Amino acid sequence: MRIGWGIIGCGDIADKRVAPAVKEQPDSDLVAFFSRTRSRAEEFAGRHGARRAYDDLSALLADPEIHAVYVASPQGRHCQETIAAAKAGRHVLCEKPMAMDVSECQRMIDACRTNGVCLSVAYYRRFFPKARKAKALIEEGAIGEVVQGSVSMLGRWTLGRDDPKYWRVTKGASSGGALADTGSHRLDLLCYFLGEPESAAGFADRLALDIEVPDVETLVVRMKCGAHVVSRHALCTPTGQDDFELFGTKGALLASPWDGDELTVVVGRQRETLSLPKHPNVHFPLIDDFAGKISRGEKPSFDGTDGMQATRIIDGCYESARTGKVVRV
Template sequence: MIAMKENRTYKWGMIGCGSVTEVKSAPAYQHTEGFELFAVMGRDLSKAKDYAHRHQVPNFYDDADTLINHPEIDAVYIATPPDSHEFYALKVAAAGKVCCIEKPMATSYEACKRINAAFKNAGLPLFVSYYRRSLPRFLQIKQWIDEGKIGSIRHIHWQFCKPANELDMSRTYNWRTDINIAPGGYFDDLASHGLDLFVYLLGSINSAEGLAENKLGLYSAKDTIKGKWQHDSGVTGFGSWNFGAESREDIVKLYGNKGNITFSVFGESPIVLECDDETTQLSIPNPEHIQTHHVENIKSHLREGALHPSTGETAAHTNWVMESILKNKIEVINN
C-alpha cells in the first residue's frame, strides 16, 4: 500500500488517451506541483507513443497491467469509457495505488459500490472527476447559498437541450450513445455533471424518478429524459434533457424564499444572483485546463489531509440518482 507523501512527487499513470485528456485533464496533472504524469497507456501502442511524445510523457504502454504495477507509479488516472472503469479500478486497488476515475464512475450503482468496497478494504483514497465541485464559479454559488443570500431554497430546475451531432446523424458508433455502456446516452455523460453538482450544492438526494425515451431512433440509448427528485433538505428538483433539439440550451435556476440564482452547468455565462431587489452578475471563467482545481484538490487531499469534494462515495450517489431517473419509478436509496 502506498503511504501518503508530504513533499515527494506523486508519479501518475494514465489509462486511456482519449480526447477528454488532451486539454481538460492530462495537462492539469502535468502542471500541478508535486505531480508528474509518468506514463500513459492506450490499446494502440503507436497512438500511445504519439500521445506520450506530444505531451512529453516519458513512458507509454499498450498493456494496463504493466502501467498499474509499475514500481515507480504511485497513482492511476482511469480515463477510459465507463464500461471498463470497474475492471481497471479493481486492478488499481489490488496493486495498492491511489486512483482517480473519469465520470460517470461506472455503468451501474452496484459497480460503484464494488469499486468503493475494494478501495475501502485497501485503505486507499479514491477520487472521481466531477471537477465542477472544484471550479471557482460553482464555489461562488455555494458561498451565496451558505450565506443565505436567497434564503431558504425551495426548488431547483434545469433545462438542457442540444441538437444531434454529426456522429448521431451519420449513425457512426459512439460509446456515449451505446445502451450497453451509457443507458441514458448523453444523459449519462452530461447530466451526471449537473446532478452531481446539485448534490454538492444542496445535499444528498433521497428519492428520484423519471421518464426516459428514445424518440429519434438514431442510436440505442435514450435521447429524451425528464426527471424529478428531492434532497434530504426538502429541496425539490426537476430536470429536462433533450439531445435532439433544434438549438442548445443550458439554464439552471435555484428558487429561494428571498431570491434566485441562475447559472449554466456547461457554459461560462455570468452567474446571476437576484435578491433584495438587486441583481448581481459575476463572470468567472474556467481555467484553460478545466480539471486544474480538481487535481490541485487531489494533491491537497494526499499531502495535507484536506477532504476532496469528489470521492468514490459521492460519485456512487450520483450513479444511484441517474439510475433512479432512468428506471421510471421512485426509489428510496438503500446503501
C-alpha cells in the same frame, strides 16, 4: 512526496485536459499512458512527454513510479480498471459518470477503502469559482431555504458511428443518454449544493435519433433537504440550452449557460450578476486538489461516495422510466 501519474485511456479528455493539467500541477509527474492499442499509447506518451507507454494495464499498475491513475476510458470500463488500480495500491481519479450503476460504484468505493487508497470522480465543475460562490451563498442563507431547482441540458448529437466518441451513445459502453453523459455533471452539482438525493421519478425515451440510448430524458428529483428539482436532457434538439437555476424562500441563483462565467444572484428585488472566470483548463483545479492533497498525506476534497450521488439519481430515473413508479435512491 511527488505523485507519479499513469493515464488509463487515450481519448480526447486525456489529450486536451488531463495530461496538460498533470504537467502543470507542481507536485505531479506524468509517467505513462495506457491504451489497448500500443501505438496510440506511444503517440500520447510522445506528445505529452510521458516516460513510458503500455498496452498491458497490469504492467502500468506495477510500474513503481506510478502512485495515482486517471481512469479516462469509456464508462463501461471504469469499475474493473478502478478495482485493478486499487488492488495495485494506486490512488484513483475516475472520469465521470463514475460507473454503469450504483452497485459498480459501491464496488469501486469498497475496493479503494479496503486497499487504503483514495478515490475521487472527475466532477470538475465543483471547482468552478461560480460553484464555490453559489455553495457559499446557499450555506450563508443568502437566498433563504432552497425549495426548488431547474436544470436544462439540451442539444443535438451529430457524431457518426465511426467517431471514437460514439461509445457514448452505445448501450453497454454507456449507461444512458445525455442524462448520464453531460447531465451527470449537473446532477453532481445538485448534490454539492443541496446534499443527498432522496427519490426520483422520470421518463427516458428514444424519440428522434437512431441510437441505442434514450435521446430525451426528463426527471423530477426530491432531495433529502426537501427541495424539488426538475431536470431536462436531450440529444435531439437543434437549439442548445445549458441552464441551472435554484430558487429559495428569499431569492434565487441563476446561471445560463452554467459553463459560462456569470452567476446571477437575486435577493428580493435586488439582482446582481457576478463574473467568476474559471481556469483555462477546467481539469486543473481538480487535478491540483487531488495530487496536492495526496502529496501532503491528506485526502482529496471529494471522495467516491460524493461521486456516486449523481449515479443514484441516474439509476433512479431509469428505474422509474421502466416501472412507472417513484423510486427511492
